[in-house]
Amino acid sequence: MAFETTALGKWTRAGIAAIGLGALAVPAISALAMPAEEPAAPAAAEAPLTEAQMAESKALFSQFSCGACHALAEAGGTGHIGPEFDGNEGIDKDYIVTMVSNGQGAMPSFGGMIDEAQIEQLATYIMQVKK
Numbered sequence: 001m002a003f004e005t006t007a008l009g010k011w012t013r014a015g016i017a018a019i020g021l022g023a024l025a026v027p028a029i030s031a032l033a034m035p036a037e038e039p040a041a042p043a044a045a046e047a048p049l050t051e052a053q054m055a056e057s058k059a060l061f062s063q064f065s066c067g068a069c070h071a072l073a074e075a076g077g078t079g080h081i082g083p084e085f086d087g088n089e090g091i092d093k094d095y096i097v098t099m100v101s102n103g104q105g106a107m108p109s110f111g112g113m114i115d116e117a118q119i120e121q122l123a124t125y126i127m128q129v130k131k
């Protein structure tokens with residue numbers, strides 16, 4: 001059947017391509033056997049925000065009324081509609097970014113209202129100042 005022939009042809013070509021790739025991989029493997037290069041530096045810890053970035057994030061926190069629903073003493077947030085951030089061990093930066101971008105239940109979505117870089121910075125800020 002034509003389909004099978006074509007499919008077989010495809011697999012054969014794929015096989016030949018794989019062999020070709022294998023040949024290409026040999027120099028790569030010998031490169032690995034070369035004397036060790038400098039070990040990769042460990043991923044740097046999140047850089048602390050500058051004072052200007054802190055101020056900017058704090059302003060965002062009040063501009064978008066986060067504090068009306070969430071307690072975060074450093075930013076003047078006293079709300080209790082959503083979970084408080086002070087003393088909250090269950091949040092990390094990525095989770096905050098997701099919640100702020102997408103919302104959930106009574107938590108509004110701010111994606112499209114606050115730009116991505118600012119959401120990231122706001123999340124870093126919250127993690128940095130929460131008690």
Ligand code: HEC
Nearest residue numbers: 064065066069081082083096099100104105106107108110
């Ligand atoms: C109208 C009230 C309201 C506003 C304004 C609001 N949130 Fe929320 N937020 C909530 C509620 C309610 C939840 C809980 C949602 C759920 O669990 O379904 C929540 C959940 C969260 C969570 C997850 C907390 C956890 O412990 O799981 C984060 C992080 C968060 N909000 C960040 C923010 C930030 C940052 C802002 C401002 C940009 C903001 N929220 C503005 C009501 C609000």
